Amino acid sequence: MNQLAPAKALIAATYASAASHFDDPPLAFWARIGKATVSRVPLGPGDRVLDVCSGSGASAIPAAQAVGPEGSVLAVDLADALLARGRAKAGSLGLSNIDFRSADFEAMDIPPEHFDAVVCVFGIFFIPDMAAAVRRLWQWLRPGGTLAITTWGPDVLEPGNTAFWDAIRVHRPDLYKSFRPWERIDTADSLRAMLAEAGVTDASVEAEHSRQPLASPDDWWVIALGSGYRGTIDQLDAGTREAVRRDTLAALRARNAITAETNALYAVARKPSPRG
Known part of the structure; x- marks a missing residue:
């Protein structure tokens, strides 16, 4: 078995569990940032789009709307429960041009230069070798096509993030995480x-x-639940x-925290055509 399989299984289980809250109002940033990512990609009618780590369709759905019925979107994720939510949302909007597929994009067999655009929102940092993953996505992009990768910026979901991990450190120090994978790429540089x-x-x-x-x-x-x-x-x-919930919320109530930081970085790159 691939040594990354357990890590990917944990990611799938985490987001399958989170799916029931994924589209709740406090998590509206998923849809907002997904739409903002797609707005930076020059999509047109008939374009083919690959959306990896697609979640419940925050970027796949606006991409499908942009490419129209002549186009197509392949939305890939590891969490079946999120994909089911995406299918339901697309269905309610009358979109039949999205294929929500349960798959590991690192294991997908896709011909080179197959897509007009490749999108990855809040997912690339889960891959230990991010550069290798990006090379894979880049090879699937046709010359002249666009790659869009969105990741978290600094201070993600603060002040709640610090309050949560402070509570974890008190009650379950063995689960305390001093490193979050997105911190490898949370600055423009x-x-x-x-x-x-x-x-x-x-880019x-x-x-x-x-x-x-x-x-x-x-x-x-x-x-936190979503x-x-x-x-x-x-x-x-x-x-x-x-106890963790109580301590986290006590810290936030004490400072009347009524926002969460959702700083993001949007990277967009056009693949050169043979003539530049």
Whole structure:
């Protein structure tokens, strides 16, 4: 078995568990940033799009709307429950040009230069060798096509992020994470360097500073249940889970935290055509 299989299985389980909260109002940033990513890609009617780590369709759905019925979107993710939500949302919008597929994009057999655009929102950092993954995506892009990779910027989901991990350190120090994978590319320079290592040397990178409004500090726990924090929460017994929730929300209520940082980096690169 591939040594990365257990790590990928954990990612799939985490986001399958988070799926029931993924589209709740406090997590509206998924759709907002997915749409903002697609808005940076010059899509037209009839284009073919690959969306990897697609979640419940935050970027795949606006891409499908942009390419129209003549075009197509292949949306790939490891979490079946998220894909099911994406299919339901696409169906409610009358979109029949999206194929939501459960697959590991690192194992997919796709001909080179098959897509007009390749999109990856909040997913590339889960791959240990990000540059190798980007090279794979780049080879599937036709000359003149566009690669769009979006990742988290600094201070992701603060102040709740710090409050949550402080509570974990108190109640389950063995689960405390001092490193988050997106921190490898949470600045424009580090993201450009990773892309350059992959051979993508002419990418534009735009940093966006934004916040997700919360109706109350308690909404941050909904974010935790509908995001990657869920993988840690699911390892807690009922008593410890309640203690972590209590301590996290007490810290946020004390400062009346009614926003969460959703800073993002948008990288967009056009694959050169034979004539430049």
